[in-house]
Amino acid sequence: MDDETAPQKGTVTQRAIERIKAMIGEGRLEPGQRLPTERDLAAQLGISRSSMREAIRALTVLGVLEARHGSGIYVTQLEAGDLLETFGVVADLSRGPRLVELLEIRRILESTATALAAARITGDQLAEVEKHLAAMNATDDPEEILAHDLAFHRVIATAAGNETMAAILEGLSSRTFRARVWRGYQEEGAFARTRREHAAIHRALAAHDPEAARAAAAAHVGEVEMWLRAQLGP
């Protein structure tokens, strides 16, 4: 009826992945909607349940589908966070020169995001920034500092009003990534400098000064970037 007898390109699993992606792309599957059961889907595409499961698993790790045990398979909201979660994998598996490249990208995006945030940030958001800033300065526990550091930048990225950019920056600041790079950096007594830089960023945000915010954020990330570049050098 509708099995189309496709031209047999690639593996059946790959074809199944494309078919489902196409269904979503064409709007035949709406975000949040529930898909037919694995068994039905397999039957519809004329493949085995095993192959269909692999296709579903693939789309699951991409953040497109979500499988709920005992309930069914659903299309995610297809929001930036869902789809860009895999961005963290890149950061986690990168080393050497590519870490510098990732930091360079983060510097570019973070400085722009901070500039946008300076223009758009609300009072509530600014208060939250201050909360994390204070918490960061009130403790010496590296774990806690790192957590508030991440939150500090996340609030700023959100305030910039570009959810996609916030999600990418989230990936570029993933826990393991930060742990690997920041640890060595902070061990060199960079606490004081970091606090100064965070304060400068906050000052620019409070003053709603985009250019100052851009410069402060670029300098903040740039410091780490330079340090890492030196580490990898001779």
Add this chain to the structure above:
Amino acid sequence: MDDETAPQKGTVTQRAIERIKAMIGEGRLEPGQRLPTERDLAAQLGISRSSMREAIRALTVLGVLEARHGSGIYVTQLEAGDLLETFGVVADLSRGPRLVELLEIRRILESTATALAAARITGDQLAEVEKHLAAMNATDDPEEILAHDLAFHRVIATAAGNETMAAILEGLSSRTFRARVWRGYQEEGAFARTRREHAAIHRALAAHDPEAARAAAAAHVGEVEMWLRAQLGP
């Protein structure tokens, strides 16, 4: 011996994914190296081959592993291109306001990349840019124009010297993404304007003028961004 009897968190497949990712992260699996067979891997982790296959499939779509039928499973070179291929999926499945967000990110990255390229581009690379520019102006076939347009920007991104950024821009300019957005834009007789903008970018590159290049690239992407924003508006 080494099955560890893990604390049973999450699905078996999910744990297998993490285990393999960890092996690579710890350096126990080098890029290009061949993994044990599916059957052996499944036995090592004490799971069925089906579950192991799902884990492998997941890491395959993430660009971490590569399965060659009849030969074996290999770790990819873990280069930016391998890992960021999935970025195209985001672009393909995004619509509405998120398309604008993606274009905004592209504008930020592309303008910076073009500025860097202006400072670093070699004679050979500049010649290639000119080749695609000429080819773009010599035809009226939209397909061919699109192909050379993509190549034009790819050469520039490569010349910027940040492979990761080039890979991200590649994803943000994926064929289907461009087709969806550019088509409507070009239909409004924007050919002439596009050619003028491309010429301006090339002029700045040839003059090795980063600031001019940044401005030209930002304007180029910004034009489309503005158009799309207007389309989605009222």
Add this chain to the structure above:
DNA sequence: CCAGCAGGGTGGTCGGACCACTATGCGTCC
């Protein structure tokens, strides 16, 4: 009226079988 339980339906896992493809080595033929 509500709480608790039982059933059906769903994804998750398993084991085994067979197919399709690749690579290797041995034998044959020039």
Add this chain to the structure above:
DNA sequence: GGACGCATAGTGGTCCGACCACCCTGCTGG
């Protein structure tokens, strides 16, 4: 002796059928 070609073992790819773990609904009983 060397090059070619074929047989073969080993690998990923696909399929099947069964069972388990979990969620949800509806019925039952208080």
